[in-house]
Amino acid sequence: GESVGLHLPTLSVQEGDNSIINCAYSNSASDYFIWYKQESGKGPQFIIDIRSNMDKRQGQRVTVLLNKTVKHLSLQIAATQPGDSAVYFCAENMAGGTSYGKLTFGQGTILTVHP
Amino acid sequence: EAQVTQNPRYLITVTGKKLTVTCSQNMNHEYMSWYRQDPGLGLRQIYYSMNVEVTDKGDVPEGYKVSRKEKRNFPLILESPSPNQTSLYFCASSFRGASYEQYFGPGTRLTVT
Numbered sequence: 001g002e003s004v005g006l007h008l009p010t011l012s013v014q015e016g017d018n019s020i021i022n023c024a025y026s027n028s029a030s031d032y033f034i035w036y037k038q039e040s041g042k043g044p045q046f047i048i049d050i051r052s053n054m055d056k057r058q059g060q061r062v063t064v065l066l067n068k069t070v071k072h073l074s075l076q077i078a079a080t081q082p083g084d085s086a087v088y089f090c091a092e093n094m095a096g097g098t099s100y101g102k103l104t105f106g107q108g109t110i111l112t113v114h115p
Numbered sequence: 116e117a118q119v120t121q122n123p124r125y126l127i128t129v130t131g132k133k134l135t136v137t138c139s140q141n142m143n144h145e146y147m148s149w150y151r152q153d154p155g156l157g158l159r160q161i162y163y164s165m166n167v168e169v170t171d172k173g174d175v176p177e178g179y180k181v182s183r184k185e186k187r188n189f190p191l192i193l194e195s196p197s198p199n200q201t202s203l204y205f206c207a208s209s210f211r212g213a214s215y216e217q218y219f220g221p222g223t224r225l226t227v228t
Contacts, residue, residue, distance in 0.1 A: 034216070041221075043119075043205050043207070044207075044219045045219065046216045049216065093214060093215040101209075101211075103150075103158075103160065
């Protein structure tokens with residue numbers, strides 16, 4: 001597969017464990033915070049988003065937590081599976097203004113799930 | 116199948132030889148964007164378009180041009196490619212009101228020698 005980063009943070013878990021991936025963001029004015037998953041050789045894929053006026057949102061096997069006080073975002077994956085192995089990116093998005101539509105990505109975290 | 120397609124997937128070219136990377140989406144999305152992905156630098160936005168005939172610069176527009184003559188297509192043009200444009204390029208699209216949920220193409224690996 002193609003390398004997407006050098007010296008990215010890594011997280012190794014056993015199949016069935018829960019995974020927590022963290023991200024520090026920079027722009028307090030962002031309207032949305034999002035998690036994307038990128039598998040080797042593919043484009044990023046949307047996982048889940050959270051609006052800035054929320055602190056928690058749940059999806060299927062995933063939960064995103066937003067702590068605006070410390071500008072921290074996390075993605076929790078329940079019962080992690082080998083198919084979850086990928087690079088995970090957090091991103092920020094503006095819903096209006098001159099930066100409308102722009103996604104600003106974090107550096108990414110490599111998640112490896114061992115069977 | 117709803118998708119974003121890019122062509123070519125791989126391209127090796129020489130400095131100064133104009134090239135175009137095509138991007139097409141079949142989801143009737145208003146918003147389209149180009150990103151480049153480089154080791155250690157992550158994904159950075161090059162250009163984006165909010166609708167037909169409306170384009171604007173992203174974070175790293177130098178050396179690139181785009182056009183949006185049709186809703187479904189958003190080609191990326193490198194008029195005079197240089198080695199520092201060697202990168203992995205992604206096209207993405209979304210509905211205008213949901214730009215946080217962008218659909219990405221499979222990527223184009225460009226090498227400029």
